[in-house]
Amino acid sequence: MNGLEIAVLLGLVLLVGGILSHRLHVSTPLVLLLLGGILGFIPLFDGLELEPDLVLLLFLPALLYWESLNTSVREMKRNLRVILLSAVPLVLVTAAAVAVVGHAFGLPWSVAIALGAILAPTDATAVVAVAGPLPRRTLTILRAESLINDGTALAVYAVAVAAAVAEREINLGTGALRFLAAYAGGILIGAAIAALVVAIRRLLPNRLLANTTSVLTPFLAYLPAELLGVSGVIAVVTCGLVLSFYGPRIVSASARTQVYNFWELATFVLNGSLFVLIGLEIHRVMLEVDHEWQPALGLGLLAALAVIAVRFAWLNTTPYIIRALDRRPQQRERRVSARQRLPIAWAGFRGAVSLAAALALPGSWPTGRPSPGAISSSPSRSSSSS
Structure with missing residues (x-):
């Protein structure tokens, strides 16, 4: 299929998926994922592939930029400790837990x-797509965590x-320096x-030119960072957060309305297309796993269990440590119950970053020692991308 045919197909699936989700009262991303999975088993669409560069250079900067623009910097400052604890150390602990599982399978x-x-970071667009009804503070924590932890995981x-x-x-020392430099x-x-x-934007004469600059901004931030070997994700998020704070001072109300409508539609199409394309990968995953599906399935299930267990343990442990160490009155006022933390624990969705990282793995590399539970690098890639 050529590019135009693929674009028309994605548009039709988005339209059908949106109608079905509204009628069935089911989250739209889940419906799109299912429709994409069904399409993947139809021979006509078997050749469709999701290129890593497409996700990294088109989807990711645009989606992250829009989410960062819609994240309140003031709300982030109020919840900064919780956000940073989830965006950095939780990602490292999750990656370590999954690594232990993978090593047990011979990797x-x-x-x-x-x-x-690959499996450690949560996804901002996936979180927002299914967690809209949550309280403002909870949604801010989830969105900000998802924006920052991508940079941690990719480093x-x-x-x-x-x-x-x-x-x-x-080398832990070299790795730590690269992490900080990124x-x-x-x-x-x-x-x-x-x-x-x-x-x-202060110099531009009309809102059309100003909003053209807005369309270019995430890519202007992402590309130089990647070329210099630092985190393009962090660059886009930082740029978006700074502009979300200063934007109302330099952009007129009419220009904000215009660019808001553009980004709302563009990110809906990009985000929905991403879920459809992820669904299309399911058939390819099954073909690549082939006769080694048992160890691949075991690794996938145990890795998913490790991700969920670590997040639940972290979010039900660190608050009590903070309470023991910080007894200031303002800290006590911000305490929430275990029941209120439950949505945050469950809202650890993985999405575009995990998919792009899985697809960008090298074609061949060391597979480790042979063992009954060992699997090759190809199945590990497939299980992670699924």
């Missing part, structure tokens, strides 16, 4: 850690994949692009 540590980094992923390709052990570089580039955009 080398570098490959297992790469798998852990770990880059270190692990580099070690796996070179067939060497991961974060710091992404923040600096994102802030610099935001300052440049603010200066440019």
Whole structure:
């Protein structure tokens, strides 16, 4: 199928999926995922592939930028400790837990850690798509966590994949420095692009040119960061958050209305298309696993269980540690019950970043020691992308 045919197909599936989700009162992403999975088993659509570069260069910057623009910086500051604890150490602990599971199945540590980094970050667009009715504070925590933890996971992923390709052990010191450099570089580039955009938008004569700049902004932040070897995700998120704070001061109400409507439609189409394309990958996953489906299924299920268990344990442990260490009155006022934390624990959806990272794995690398439970690098890639 050519590009036009694929675009028409995705548009029709989005339309049908939206109607079905409204009639059945089921979340639209889940319906689109199911429809994509059904299409994947039809021979006519068997050749459709989701290119990693498409997700990394088109979907990801646009989706992250829009979500960061809609995240309140003031709300983030009020919940900064909770957000950072979930966006950095929780990602590292989750990646480590999945890596232990992967190593038990015969994967080398570098490959297992790469798998852990793929499954560790939550997805901002997936969270917002299914968690809309949640309270404002809960939604802010989930959205901000999902925006920041992508950079954490991809920094770990880059270190692990580099070690796996070179067939060497991961150097913790070098890995930590690369991790910090990716974060710091992404923040600096994102802030610099935001300052440049603010200066440019003050000089533009009409709202059409100003909003054209808005369309280009996420890509202007992402590409330089990636070319310099730092986190493009962090650059886009930083840029979006800075502009969300200063935007009302430099953009007229009519221009904001116009660009809001554009991004609302564009991100709906991109996000919906992504769920359909993920569904299309299900058939390919099953074909690649082939006769090794039992260990691949076992690894996938245990990795998913590890991800869920770590998140539940983290969110029901760290609040009590904070309470023991911080007894200030303002901290006590912000305490929530275990029941109120339950939606945050369950809302750990994985999405575009995990998919793009899984698809971007090298075609061949060390498979580790042979064992009854060991699987090759191809099935591990398939189980992670599913």
